[in-house]
Amino acid sequence: MSEKKFPAGFLWGGATAANQLEGAYLADGKGLSLPDVLPGGKERLDVVNAPDFDFTVDEDKYFYPNHIGNDHYHHFKEDIALFGEMGFKCYRFSIAWSRIFPNGDDEKPNEAGLKFYDEVIAECLKHNIEPVITISHYEMPLNLVKKYGGWKNKQLIDFYERYARTVLTRYHKQVKYWMTFNEINSAAHFPVMGQGLVVANGANDKKNIYQAWHNQFVSSAKAVKIGHELDPDLQIGCMILYATTYSYDANPVNQLATLQTNQANNFFCGDVQVRGHYPAYTKSLLARQGVQLSDLDYTQEELDLLAKYPVDYIGFSYYMSAVVDETNDDQEQVSGNLMGGVKNPFLQSSDWGWQIDPTGLRIALNELSDRYQKPVFVVENGLGAIDKPDANHYVADDYRIDYLKKHIEAIREAIDDGVDVMGYTPWGCIDLVSASTGEMAKRYGFIYVDEDNECQGTFKRYKKKSFDWYKQVIATNGDNL
Numbered sequence: 001m002s003e004k005k006f007p008a009g010f011l012w013g014g015a016t017a018a019n020q021l022e023g024a025y026l027a028d029g030k031g032l033s034l035p036d037v038l039p040g041g042k043e044r045l046d047v048v049n050a051p052d053f054d055f056t057v058d059e060d061k062y063f064y065p066n067h068i069g070n071d072h073y074h075h076f077k078e079d080i081a082l083f084g085e086m087g088f089k090c091y092r093f094s095i096a097w098s099r100i101f102p103n104g105d106d107e108k109p110n111e112a113g114l115k116f117y118d119e120v121i122a123e124c125l126k127h128n129i130e131p132v133i134t135i136s137h138y139e140m141p142l143n144l145v146k147k148y149g150g151w152k153n154k155q156l157i158d159f160y161e162r163y164a165r166t167v168l169t170r171y172h173k174q175v176k177y178w179m180t181f182n183e184i185n186s187a188a189h190f191p192v193m194g195q196g197l198v199v200a201n202g203a204n205d206k207k208n209i210y211q212a213w214h215n216q217f218v219s220s221a222k223a224v225k226i227g228h229e230l231d232p233d234l235q236i237g238c239m240i241l242y243a244t245t246y247s248y249d250a251n252p253v254n255q256l257a258t259l260q261t262n263q264a265n266n267f268f269c270g271d272v273q274v275r276g277h278y279p280a281y282t283k284s285l286l287a288r289q290g291v292q293l294s295d296l297d298y299t300q301e302e303l304d305l306l307a308k309y310p311v312d313y314i315g316f317s318y319y320m321s322a323v324v325d326e327t328n329d330d331q332e333q334v335s336g337n338l339m340g341g342v343k344n345p346f347l348q349s350s351d352w353g354w355q356i357d358p359t360g361l362r363i364a365l366n367e368l369s370d371r372y373q374k375p376v377f378v379v380e381n382g383l384g385a386i387d388k389p390d391a392n393h394y395v396a397d398d399y400r401i402d403y404l405k406k407h408i409e410a411i412r413e414a415i416d417d418g419v420d421v422m423g424y425t426p427w428g429c430i431d432l433v434s435a436s437t438g439e440m441a442k443r444y445g446f447i448y449v450d451e452d453n454e455c456q457g458t459f460k461r462y463k464k465k466s467f468d469w470y471k472q473v474i475a476t477n478g479d480n481l
């Protein structure tokens with residue numbers, strides 16, 4: 001048992017996203033959403049990034065796992081009861097924008113969609129679980145993609161504002177913790193999923209990505225404004241995909257490249273959302289990508305909004321670290337959480353090539369805390385693995401326990417370093433569809449869902465070995481790992 005302690009009130013929990021688990025993709029007035037037209041399987045990213053991808057459902061050609069998810073829409077009471085049994089203090093989930101505004105540009109919200117989340121929240125509160133809501137998690141009404149071209153269009157700001165106002169107004173009395181956009185920075189690597197940029201119309205044009213980000217920054221500031229006007233105690237955070245990034249060696253060329261990679265990948269979005277202004281390096285960052293400030297459409301009024309309504313805390317996901325080597329093109333490459341890089345000889349990788357690095361989490365926590373001087377919240381972390389259930393559907397996932405234990409230890413060390421860490425919500429606390437592969441086979445959960453890649457199965461829920469382990473971690477406030 002460690003001398004080092006987690007603070008009282010530490011938010012232990014788990015995290016999910018609507019489009020990856022709810023299913024019921026057209027139920028009760030929900031509109032088609034961007035991930036509803038993304039096929040499953042390893043080809044997902046290739047298909048989505050193809051210039052002729054046309055964003056229609058073609059059941060003859062593809063299977064769409066998000067249409068079914070893990071059927072949480074019909075199992076949420078059972079699922080949240082299981083989270084309650086593990087002792088969750090909080091549960092991070094997202095609202096499907098397309099349940100609330102089926103076309104995105106509708107005048108009025110869909111009451112049936114709002115009712116669903118009334119019930120989800122009520123169920124959390126029944127089990128003494130604090131809801132933590134991501135307003136937009138890799139999901140938007142498909143109409144906003146097809147008709148408006150996604151986030152590069154400034155009209156999206158008004159649509160998001162209406163959506164955010166609707167859900168903040170409806171739920172602010174029950175829900176204190178919010179995040180405006182999931183992994184906002186991931187759009188640099190995956191502009192379709194994060195920003196709905198239509199590839200044929202230039203998702204890969206960097207200018208569109210920066211314009212889309214600007215529009216999201218303004219939208220996020222507006223959500224903070226609305227939230228704080230409703231209740232100044234609401235905590236509204238950003239959410240950054242963070243991969244601690246090392247230089248391969250002490251060569252100053254690589255050190256400089258690492259600094260610039262950090263600015264581009266890890267810091268840019270947070271710098272704007274937390275500090276309330278574009279960082280001094282913006283011009284040079286854009287120039288490196290062939291973009292001029294004058295290419296972007298922004299107003300002084302929008303910059304004032306950013307300054308006035310920064311986020312309250314930094315939510316971030318952490319799965320792996322990355323390595324930069326500009327000096328040797330022959331380095332072995334690895335894949336990663338939307339961004340890969342050079343192989344780190346000191347680290348093991350997951351089945352999907354993501355480099356496992358608990359110390360990198362301690363570094364990430366310190367870097368974010370030093371940089372922003374605000375509380376940080378580890379809202380995603382975990383090991384995607386192929387689980388092999390026995391005849392009783394039991395999964396002895398010692399590999400997952402080992403991964404989580406080491407990362408929780410790293411958080412405890414960071415707290416001892418002086419970092420103000422709000423909580424920890426491991427990703428996919430119940431098995432769900434993977435964002436990058438669109439498969440069920442890549443599982444993260446404490447709870448096994450009997451379902452294959454084609455979403456065939458009984459959909460029964462089974463506790464894995466990690467379920468009982470995590471339960472006692474929470475019961476002892478992290479003393480017993």
Ligand code: BGP
Binds near residue numbers: 317337380433435436
């Ligand atoms: C993050 C996303 C999640 C989630 C997770 C795991 O990037 O916020 O939505 O899916 O990564 O990624 P994957 O599902 O690709 O293994």
